[in-house]
Amino acid sequence: MVRLFVIRCPKCTKSFEVHYQDLRHTDIKLHCPYCDHWFLQTESEEIDDRW
Amino acid sequence: MSPRHNWTIFRKYEQQNLPTPTAIVVGHHPAFYLGALNVAAFGVDDYAMISAIMDEPLRLTPSETWGEDFLVPADAEVIIEGEIPPNKREVEAPFGEFPGTYGPQRLRPIIEVKAITYRREAIYQDVFVGHRENWILGGIPKEGSVYNAIKGVVPTITAIHFPLSGSCRFNCYISIDKKVEGEQKQAALMAMAQCDFVKNIILVDADVDVFNEQEVMWAVATRTQASNDVDIIRNIKANTLDPSLVHEISGSKMIIDATRPSDRPFASRVNVPEEALARVNLSEYIPKKALEKMSLFLDSMRSR
Numbered sequence: 001m002v003r004l005f006v007i008r009c010p011k012c013t014k015s016f017e018v019h020y021q022d023l024r025h026t027d028i029k030l031h032c033p034y035c036d037h038w039f040l041q042t043e044s045e046e047i048d049d050r051w
Numbered sequence: 052m053s054p055r056h057n058w059t060i061f062r063k064y065e066q067q068n069l070p071t072p073t074a075i076v077v078g079h080h081p082a083f084y085l086g087a088l089n090v091a092a093f094g095v096d097d098y099a100m101i102s103a104i105m106d107e108p109l110r111l112t113p114s115e116t117w118g119e120d121f122l123v124p125a126d127a128e129v130i131i132e133g134e135i136p137p138n139k140r141e142v143e144a145p146f147g148e149f150p151g152t153y154g155p156q157r158l159r160p161i162i163e164v165k166a167i168t169y170r171r172e173a174i175y176q177d178v179f180v181g182h183r184e185n186w187i188l189g190g191i192p193k194e195g196s197v198y199n200a201i202k203g204v205v206p207t208i209t210a211i212h213f214p215l216s217g218s219c220r221f222n223c224y225i226s227i228d229k230k231v232e233g234e235q236k237q238a239a240l241m242a243m244a245q246c247d248f249v250k251n252i253i254l255v256d257a258d259v260d261v262f263n264e265q266e267v268m269w270a271v272a273t274r275t276q277a278s279n280d281v282d283i284i285r286n287i288k289a290n291t292l293d294p295s296l297v298h299e300i301s302g303s304k305m306i307i308d309a310t311r312p313s314d315r316p317f318a319s320r321v322n323v324p325e326e327a328l329a330r331v332n333l334s335e336y337i338p339k340k341a342l343e344k345m346s347l348f349l350d351s352m353r354s355r
Binding site for chain 2: 002003004016017018019021022023028029030031033
């Protein structure tokens with residue numbers, strides 16, 4: 001697996017892993033696997049994309 | 052979709068801007084899955100391979116969507132027919148994957164479902180991904196396919212095993228009745244070429260049982276010097292689901308040669324001679340009652 005980032009869902013506040021190359025710095029909505037909420041990365045309060 | 056056979060087919064359609072016809076088989080004879088999870092060369096008829104594993108012809112029927120042009124298994128519990136549209140990707144995952152880790156959310160091709168067919172009272176068979184059921188189902192056919200591939204080039208191979216410790220994919224133990232130096236390494240390279248899942252290979256002599264991980268690790272402990280016997284192969288195609296990769300698809304692989312050198316003397320393995328064992332009469336050392344209990348216990352173990 002290549003580079004990941006971890007993002008916190010703005011609705012339920014749970015975090016999940018996302019493929020960096022495919023989705024970081026895009027305006028594609030992400031899908032929270034915990035609460036089914038779709039959101040933009042700009043809505044999240046915590047993104048960990050260290051590499 | 053990992054870059055193997057399905058991906059190759061999909062890419063051919065996508066390059067022509069055509070949808071890829073696809074059928075998902077949910078629920079069939081266990082041998083169907085063992086056959087479907089083989090690692091045969093691209094172009095080998097998977098239905099024929101499945102028939103060989105099942106030891107009977109796989110019954111097929113025309114699909115609802117494409118008729119005779121796309122035959123599907125007749126005895127499946129459920130068939131989902133659909134098309135993968137070209138140049139379309141959507142967000143999916145995280146899903147549990149075979150390494151026992153979650154694959155991240157990412158952009159992936161989708162299937163536009165055209166038809167679903169099913170038996171009366173159909174059973175939806177799921178697989179517990181990242182656990183033993185998933186590992187063993189994939190491991191057994193790979194052992195057979197990779198063994199056959201090596202056997203054609205290195206006939207001194209005696210056994211191969213993809214242990215649970217490597218999700219029955221990443222770690223591979225190969226035993227060989229080595230006749231000349233180097234053929235063990237040739238066997239390892241064949242395994243890597245045959246199956247991109249293979250990541251860490253441990254080579255052992257034929258006196259080591261590859262299905263017994265303790266024995267394999269004993270061979271590593273006693274027959275390996277890291278400075279001489281470990282090879283790292285860099286920038287080789289790996290598996291996209293390996294969470295340790297630092298590149299999208301290529302990575303490094305390791306060969307540990309735990310075979311005895313054949314071109315110089317080497318310490319023999321301790322062994323109780325058969326004739327010495329045959330001379331031992333347990334009743335001379337163990338009280339009769341205790342011996343009877345032992346016999347009963349051993350009998351019950353054998354009958355399980």
